[in-house]
Each structure stands twice: as C-alpha cells, then as structure tokens.
Amino acid sequence: MLNYSTSEENYIKAIFHLQRQEGTVTTNELANELKTKPASVTDMMKKLKVKKLLHYQPYQGFRLSNEGSKVALGIIRRHRLWEYFLAEKLKFSWDEVHEVAEDLEHVSNKKLIDKLDEYLGFPRVDPHGDPIPDVNGRIEISKKICLTELALNIPATVSSVSDQSSEILELMEHKKIAIGTKLEVKKKFDFDSSMEVRINRQPAFTISRQLAENIFVTPSLSSLSNGEGKRNK
Amino acid sequence: MLNYSTSEENYIKAIFHLQRQEGTVTTNELANELKTKPASVTDMMKKLKVKKLLHYQPYQGFRLSNEGSKVALGIIRRHRLWEYFLAEKLKFSWDEVHEVAEDLEHVSNKKLIDKLDEYLGFPRVDPHGDPIPDVNGRIEISKKICLTELALNIPATVSSVSDQSSEILELMEHKKIAIGTKLEVKKKFDFDSSMEVRINRQPAFTISRQLAENIFVTPSLSSLSNGEGKRNK
DNA sequence: ACGATTTTTTAGTTTTGTCTAAAATTATTT
DNA sequence: AAATAATTTTAGACAAAACTAAAAAATCGT
Numbered sequence: 001m002l003n004y005s006t007s008e009e010n011y012i013k014a015i016f017h018l019q020r021q022e023g024t025v026t027t028n029e030l031a032n033e034l035k036t037k038p039a040s041v042t043d044m045m046k047k048l049k050v051k052k053l054l055h056y057q058p059y060q061g062f063r064l065s066n067e068g069s070k071v072a073l074g075i076i077r078r079h080r081l082w083e084y085f086l087a088e089k090l091k092f093s094w095d096e097v098h099e100v101a102e103d104l105e106h107v108s109n110k111k112l113i114d115k116l117d118e119y120l121g122f123p124r125v126d127p128h129g130d131p132i133p134d135v136n137g138r139i140e141i142s143k144k145i146c147l148t149e150l151a152l153n154i155p156a157t158v159s160s161v162s163d164q165s166s167e168i169l170e171l172m173e174h175k176k177i178a179i180g181t182k183l184e185v186k187k188k189f190d191f192d193s194s195m196e197v198r199i200n201r202q203p204a205f206t207i208s209r210q211l212a213e214n215i216f217v218t219p220s221l222s223s224l225s226n227g228e229g230k231r232n233k
Numbered sequence: 234m235l236n237y238s239t240s241e242e243n244y245i246k247a248i249f250h251l252q253r254q255e256g257t258v259t260t261n262e263l264a265n266e267l268k269t270k271p272a273s274v275t276d277m278m279k280k281l282k283v284k285k286l287l288h289y290q291p292y293q294g295f296r297l298s299n300e301g302s303k304v305a306l307g308i309i310r311r312h313r314l315w316e317y318f319l320a321e322k323l324k325f326s327w328d329e330v331h332e333v334a335e336d337l338e339h340v341s342n343k344k345l346i347d348k349l350d351e352y353l354g355f356p357r358v359d360p361h362g363d364p365i366p367d368v369n370g371r372i373e374i375s376k377k378i379c380l381t382e383l384a385l386n387i388p389a390t391v392s393s394v395s396d397q398s399s400e401i402l403e404l405m406e407h408k409k410i411a412i413g414t415k416l417e418v419k420k421k422f423d424f425d426s427s428m429e430v431r432i433n434r435q436p437a438f439t440i441s442r443q444l445a446e447n448i449f450v451t452p453s454l455s456s457l458s459n460g461e462g463k464r465n466k
Numbered sequence: 467a468c469g470a471t472t473t474t475t476t477a478g479t480t481t482t483g484t485c486t487a488a489a490a491t492t493a494t495t496t
Numbered sequence: 497a498a499a500t501a502a503t504t505t506t507a508g509a510c511a512a513a514a515c516t517a518a519a520a521a522a523t524c525g526t
Contacts, residue, residue: 115323
C-alpha cells in the first residue's frame with residue numbers, strides 16, 4: 001500500500017463517506033464537503049484517477065475503485081482507533097475526539113496502528129458507535145436504522161449518533177441516552193414527529209424530531225450485544 | 234502560540250539541537266542535518282526571521298530567539314511524550330520510537346499533548362534518557378557526561394544514549410546496560426580507548442571506545458535517583 | 467427542442483517548499 | 497595581500513494544492 005498526501009487522503013475519505021448515501025459523487029458535493037472549490041476537486045480527481053484510486057469520466061461524477069476503497073478503509077481505521085484512544089484513555093469527551101483524530105489519522109505507520117489496535121483491545125466501534133475496520137479493512141456492517149424508523153415497542157440498542165456537537169451531547173446526557181443504551185419507542189406523534197421513548201422499565205419521556213433524526217439504533221429482535229463491544233485477543 | 238508547518242517545525246527543531254553543541258548554526262550544518270540543500274536553508278531562514286523565531290544576518294549564521302526556543306521546546310515535548318507512549322504503552326522497542334515520533338510530533342493540539350502527559354504520569358525522561366519539557370517548556374538539565382569522561386571508580390547512572398540504532402541496542406542488551414543502570418569504570422586502556430566497567434558487585438567487563446562514546450551518564454556523588462523516573466500526580 | 471441555468475472543466479495565478487546554477491561573500495593559503 | 501577555495505545567497509524553475517475567471521458540457525423549463 002503506497003503513501004498518500006494529507007490532501008489526497010481527505011479527498012478519498014470524503015468520497016467514501018458520500019458514496020454510502022448516493023451511488024456516485026459529484027464535483028459540487030465533494031467541493032461542499034471539503035470546503036473547497038469545484039475547480040480544485042476536478043484537479044484532484046485527475047490525480048487520483050491516474051493513481052487508479054477512482055473511476056472518473058469528465059462530467060460523469062466519480063466512484064472509488066477497489067483500491068481506492070481499501071485506502072479509504074485504512075484511513076477510517078486510523079481515524080476511529082484514535083477516536084477510541086482519545087475517549088477511552090485520554091478521557092476526551094465524545095464531541096471533541098473527531099477534530100483531533102482528523103490530524104492523527106494522517107500518520108500512516110502500519111505498525112503504529114496495529115499496535116494501537118492491540119493496546120486498545122481490538123475495539124469494534126468508535127465513541128460515536130461507528131464500526132472500526134480491522135487489519136484487513138473489513139468492517140462489521142450492522143443493520144442500523146434511524147430512530148425515526150424504529151417500529152413501536154421493538155427493543156433496540158443505540159448504535160451511533162450522526163451529529164457530533166456538544167449541544168447534542170448535552171441533551172443526550174440529560175436524557176441519559178448513550179451509545180449502547182437499550183430503549184424502545186412507545187408512541188409517535190404525527191403533528192411534530194416527536195416520540196415517547198422508554199429506557200428499561202423507567203417512565204417514558206419525550207424526544208424531539210431533531211434529536212430522533214440523529215440517533216441510530218440496532219433493533220434487537222432477540223437479545224444482542226450491549227454496545228460496549230470490547231474484545232481481548 | 235501560533236501554528237507552524239511541518240517543514241518550519243523541522244527546521245526549528247534542528248537548529249535547537251545543533252545550537253546545543255555550537256553557539257551558532259551555519260547554513261551547511263543545517264542543510265546537512267535536514268538532508269536538504271543550502272539554498273533551501275537560506276530561504277527558510279528568511280521566513281523564520283520575519284516570524285521573529287531567530288536572529289539572522291546574511292553570512293553570519295543563526296540562533297533561535299527566545300520565542301523560537303519556546304517553539305522548539307514545544308516540539309521536543311511532543312516528540313518525547315510520544316516516544317514514551319510508544320515504548321511504554323505500545324511496547325515499541327527503544328530504537329523504533331524515534332522514527333514514528335517524528336510524524337506524531339507535528340500534531341500540535343495542546344489539549345491532546347497535555348492529556349497525554351497526564352495519562353503517562355508526567356514522565357521526565359524519554360526512552361533514550363533525554364529530558365521531556367513540561368507544560369511550560371521547562372526542562373530538567375542534568376549534568377550528564379560521556380562515559381569516556383567518567384573518572385575511575387565514580388558511581389554513575391546511565392542517563393542517555395546518543396546512537397539509536399538496533400545494533401547498539403543489541404549490544405547494550407547483551408551487556409545488560411540500559412537507561413538507569415548504575416555502573417562505574419574500573420580501568421581505562423589508552424591503546425584502544427576501551428574500558429572495563431562494573432555493574433553492582435558483578436565481575437567487570439570490557440566496553441569498546443565506540444560504545445563508550447555513545448553512552449552518557451550522571452555521576453552519582455552521593456546517591457541519586459534510580460533513573461526509572463516516574464511520578465504520578 | 468432550444469434557450470437559460472447549473473455544473474463541470476480548463477486556463478492561468480498564487481503560495482509553500484524544494485531544487486540547480488550562478489553570483490556574492492567570507493575564509494584560507496601561500 | 498592576492499589568489500584560491502569554501503560557504504552562502506540570489507535568481508529562476510518546478511511540483512503540489514489551492515484559487516479566480518472564463519469556457520464547455522449537461523440539465524432544465526417551457
């Protein structure tokens with residue numbers, strides 16, 4: 001696996017994330033995501049195409065090649081392992097880890113990352129509940145859905161949160177919802193899309209549409225993991 | 234404290250280290266240290282002078298300003314804390330940590346470094362025995378001398394090793410010499426500058442000139458620390 | 467379908483950090 | 497104290513990654 005510049009890595013990572021939603025990524029989307037100009041995106045796409053990291057015909061949008069996806073998964077692995085380290089060992093709070101990991105992820109020493117992984121006990125999810133690719137870039141795909149889509153009275157475990165602001169963190173702490181929390185939806189109100197949620201056997205409480213839209217859960221049909229996923233070799 | 238580029242930081246760090254030996258640093262010395270060309274050095278010196286990080290008149294050599302020294306100590310603090318982390322937590326061996334820390338040191342998030350420091354228990358020396366600057370950039374200056382200069386029969390503690398190759402590590406492990414080892418010199422031979430050294434009450438053994446030149450010690454007139462310097466808050 | 471709008475690409479600059487080759491300065495030697 | 501040698505600086509170029517402005521292609525609305 002070759003080495004790529006910080007800038008190249010940021011493009012690759014952004015394409016990978018945007019691809020999840022849409023099938024193909026456009027110049028404007030990427031420029032917007034990276035806070036850069038469309039012209040800069042086109043320049044970089046030409047470079048990455050030459051390096052065979054993506055498929056790209058002028059005006060047609062782009063998609064990572066297999067090689068490109070492998071590179072992206074490597075970057076995401078580094079990012080999420082550092083996030084885990086920052087939260088678990090250095091006691092950074094939930095909403096602070098992303099920014100710091102943005103810098104650390106570009107230190108691409110394979111041995112460093114593999115030893116860090118081992119030191120952390122091979123965690124499978126980062127502090128936001130997103131899965132961490134393993135040494136081979138394999139990722140555990142969990143069938144997570146948005147809380148707004150969870151059917152009534154189905155027990156589910158909070159698996160990730162898409163917003164990462166300190167504001168949502170404050171609200172979630174107040175409501176006692178965290179990654180790994182088991183809950184079920186008791187009622188939904190069409191008027192404002194708010195919902196009533198219950199944790200364990202405690203009294204149900206209300207959650208706004210805005211909050212529900214940012215919380216993702218794994219429905220636990222039978223009984224699943226407790227979300228604190230930690231595994232020692 | 235402003236932010237500097239990786240390249241600027243490497244120049245600042247190199248000047249700081251070269252200054253220790255000589256009072257003022259020359260263009261060629263620096264070019265040689267950084268494996269770059271003299272012309273590139275001159276370019277960068279002009280930039281750093283504008284930023285008031287060093288004193289420099291054309292053809293006169295350069296010296297860091299107070300501000301420049303502060304910046305250098307910050308970089309060295311980051312470097313050595315990461316080295317400590319790599320050796321102590323990730324179990325990297327002694328001769329591998331420097332290279333990895335060269336990359337990590339450029340992630341300049343103050344909170345990250347201060348929390349790392351705390352997590353590691355505020356270590357005072359890195360795995361090579363070099364002192365780690367504290368939050369305020371203060372460094373513990375120990376009166377260390379080269380083993381070749383140590384007088385006969387003076388007990389001393391190995392405080393640092395200048396070479397960092399795996400070859401010297403292998404040799405030192407075989408001779409059972411490490412940072413913190415207490416020893417004294419029993420005999421010196423003028424012919425080849427080899428010497429006989431004794432650890433504790435064990436039989437003395439021979440050390441070559443080449444090895445002795447790379448080992449630095451702190452003479453322990455009375456009794457000093459055991460070199461395993463570790464302090465928890 | 468065709469003119470208008472939006473999106474994307476091209477062309478030409480800029481900045482940072484590097485380089486080579488040549489000029490300027492300092493140091494050394496006889 | 498010249499002449500020579502070594503060091504240092506200047507001048508001009510280049511590559512990476514960004515930008516602006518303008519041209520080209522695709523898409524949309526009627």
